[in-house]
Amino acid sequence: MQEELYEAYHFIFEQELLEEINKMGTPITISEGEHLINIGDYVKMMPLLLEGAIKILREDKNGGELLLYFLERGDTCAMTLSCCVGQTKSEIRAVAERDTRLIVIPIGKMEEWTARYKSWRNFVFESYHARLTEMLDTIDTIAFLNMDQRLMKYLQDKAKINQSEIVNNTHQQIAYDLHTSRVVISRLLKKLELDGQIKLQRNNIEILNL
Numbered sequence: 216m217q218e219e220l221y222e223a224y225h226f227i228f229e230q231e232l233l234e235e236i237n238k239m240g241t242p243i244t245i246s247e248g249e250h251l252i253n254i255g256d257y258v259k260m261m262p263l264l265l266e267g268a269i270k271i272l273r274e275d276k277n278g279g280e281l282l283l284y285f286l287e288r289g290d291t292c293a294m295t296l297s298c299c300v301g302q303t304k305s306e307i308r309a310v311a312e313r314d315t316r317l318i319v320i321p322i323g324k325m326e327e328w329t330a331r332y333k334s335w336r337n338f339v340f341e342s343y344h345a346r347l348t349e350m351l352d353t354i355d356t357i358a359f360l361n362m363d364q365r366l367m368k369y370l371q372d373k374a375k376i377n378q379s380e381i382v383n384n385t386h387q388q389i390a391y392d393l394h395t396s397r398v399v400i401s402r403l404l405k406k407l408e409l410d411g412q413i414k415l416q417r418n419n420i421e422i423l424n425l
Contacts, residue, residue, distance in 0.1 A: 219265040220318060223288045228334045235328070236263070240318035245311045252309040258298040260319035264288050267315025268376045272308040272392070282369070282392040284349035285312060285376050293346035296325075296339060313377060362395065363403045367412060367424070369393060374422045382420045 217237050224233060240263070245251055252258060254274055262269075269286040271294065286292055286309075294307050328335040356365055369392065373382045386404065390397045404420065407413045414421040 219316065220263075223265050224263065227289065227338055229332065232328065232332045232335060235324075236318065236320065239324055240320050242316070242318050244314070244316050247311050247313045247315075249311050250308065251311065251315075251317075252295065252305050252307065254305055254308050256305045257303075258295050258305050259322050261295060261322065261325060262291060262309075262317045262319050264290050265316045265318060267317075268312040269309050269315055270312045270392070272310060273306070274308060275394070279394050280308070280391050281353075281394040283307065283353055284346060285372065287376065290345075291338075291342050293343045296342065312373075362393075362399065363406060365393060366400065366403050367407060370413065370420060370422055371424070380422045382422065383418065384420075 220237055220240075221233060224236070228236070241260070243251075243262075251262065251269060264286055266288055269292075271283045271286065271292060272280045273283055274280050292307075292309065295305070295309070297303070298305050325339075329339065356368060360368065366389070369389065370382055373384070374380055384392075386400045387397045390400045393400070404413065404415060408415050412422075412424040414423060
């Protein structure tokens with residue numbers, strides 16, 4: 216775990232802080248599809264991703280979900296930071312996009328390290344900025360793109376996150392992430408295939424236009 220921590224964060228944090236993270240942090244492994252944080256949870260630990268990917272979802276009053284953004288190695292979640300600092304319940308759900316390894320930091324260390332380490336302060340502020348930018352991008356996508364454009368962007372993002380041209384999600388899973396129906400997704404996937412942008416296979420989707 217120490218080697219993974221250094222590999223993921225050595226260009227962000229100084230050696231002393233890396234040693235503290237390694238000492239105070241708790242390593243966690245979650246499998247693809249497993250929930251790290253649920254809506255309504257009190258967040259008492261801050262996650263730092265070492266390997267894998269996590270998707271952050273928002274839920275409406277009817278239980279429908281909307282994908283906000285992905286987290287990768289070297290990232291943390293700004294909304295998790297807000298819950299930690301404010302000691303409020305989580306308003307997002309964090310789900311492993313694929314098998315993921317991370318290290319979680321006790322909430323008490325956040326303020327201490329903010330005062331002691333400039334690199335930690337910069338990391339927190341930059342994380343807020345990055346996640347805000349991604350959420351604004353999600354809003355723009357919903358507001359200005361047609362559903363077929365949103366679907367294609369979603370597939371391309373998934374392919375890049377998973378470093379594979381093959382997306383293994385079912386039509387229903389995609390519909391959940393994009394907050395629409397399976398029938399709509401199936402129809403649009405067929406359209407994208409006819410347009411030559413994807414190839415539909417038995418249990419997956421091949422992206423031809425990355």
